[in-house]
Amino acid sequence: MSQQFDFNRLNNEEFRRRWSSWIAQNYPSELRNPLKRLTGDEARQWLRAQLRDGWRAPSLPRDFGGMGLSLDKQLIYQEELETYGVARPIDHGLRLLAPVLLKYGTAEQKATYLPRILNCEDMWCQGYSEPNAGSDLANLKTSAVVDGDDFVVNGQKIWTTLATDASKIFMLVRTSTEGKKQQGMTFLLADLDTPGIKIRPIRTLAGDEHFCEIFFDDVRVPRANVVGQVGDGWTVGKALLGFERFSHGSPELIRYALGVLHQAGDVMGLSHQQSFQQLLGGFECDVADAGALYEQVCEVALSGGNADDDFSMLKLFNSETLQRIAEACTEVVNQYGGLMGEEAIPGLGTDLEWLYMITRPVTIFGGTAQVQRNLLAARTLGLPKS
DSSP states (O other): OOTTOOGGGSOHHHHHHHHHHHHHHHSOGGGBOTTSEEOHHHHHHHHHHHHHTTOSOSSSOGGGTSOOOOHHHHHHHHHHHHHHTBOEEOOHIIIIIHHHHHHHOOHHHHHHHHHHHHTTSSOEEEEOOBTTBSSSGGGOOOEEEEETTEEEEEEEEOSOTTGGGOSEEEEEEEOOOSSSGGGGEEEEEEETTSTTEEEEEEOOTTSOOOEEEEEEEEEEEEGGGEESOTTBHHHHHTOOOHHHHHHHHOOHHHHHHHHHHHHHHHHTTOTTOHHHHHHHHHHHHHHHHHHHHHHHHHHHHHTTOOOHHHHHHHHHHHHHHHHHHHHHHHHHTGGGGGOOSTTSSTTTOSOHHHHHHHTGGGGTTTSOHHHHHHHHHHHTSOOOOO
16 A cells, blocks of 8 residues: 555545554564553564555655544544554654654755654654753753854753664753743754763663663754754744644553453452452543543544643543552552562463553653643633642
């Protein structure tokens, strides 16, 4: 199938049938687990298979090599990935950088970077957070000083997901200390093999090394690598695709965790105990509520309405519910809860220690729980800002 085929010509039922059939034929069954992340060669092989058969980049316009799907088909696209249990590849180039380039990039930047993003020739990481600039991103200190045709960059980024697997970084740097903090930030692209860049992985309690620190020591980056205008990085850095929000708001992860809780109860012989049934019933109600709210906000988005506040609510509710279900799984298996490995509990096939640890940061990344509550308090309830 040609990549330039217009999938919007298909009705939604036919589109869903073709997409689900393609996933089943091409996605490795041994990698089915929505809580895991596809990285390295596994991620590249999966994304390149999509590109080969025309299923890559659902929201990218067809003129730039994407599918150019309507919002309703983007939602179907995401639903079928979740239904099959496709692990999420970390694809910052497509999901985060591509919309920025489309809106603010020069013609040369689009022609250079978008094809390389699609074929995974470049793998990108995001350089936003710093040791003292996480939720308060405007407090970032990494500096970029003009020197001829270059910027000279000095500073540090932290919690940079899969920097060890990336070849390039898009980042926010400080190019001015005058005026408001947001006005002195610039959006900059850089090669990670540039002299002066050092990457150090951070090992998490879940045993992963996806997060990294990146240090910049007199790193020279061409001024032509600025996206948008110098000093306008705050505006540029906030540009994202609506499709990404469909993914963040989906209740699929808590549905998956609820299934693990079901299995844990069966393995431990608790399925018919009233206390376990009450525990399970409460979480089933939470998951049903999340699904109903997700459908509601998707309908608003598809009709062109503003669902920002409801997406904040979904992110907050889903992440905290996921943590509570993971905690319940650990409690249900009693003394086995701290054992590591998928075979630690015979008959379960899930590493509950990993599940518990991997859900700890979900209330932090993508907007912390505290930030989401502040946004909802100010925008939805009209409460004064502290």
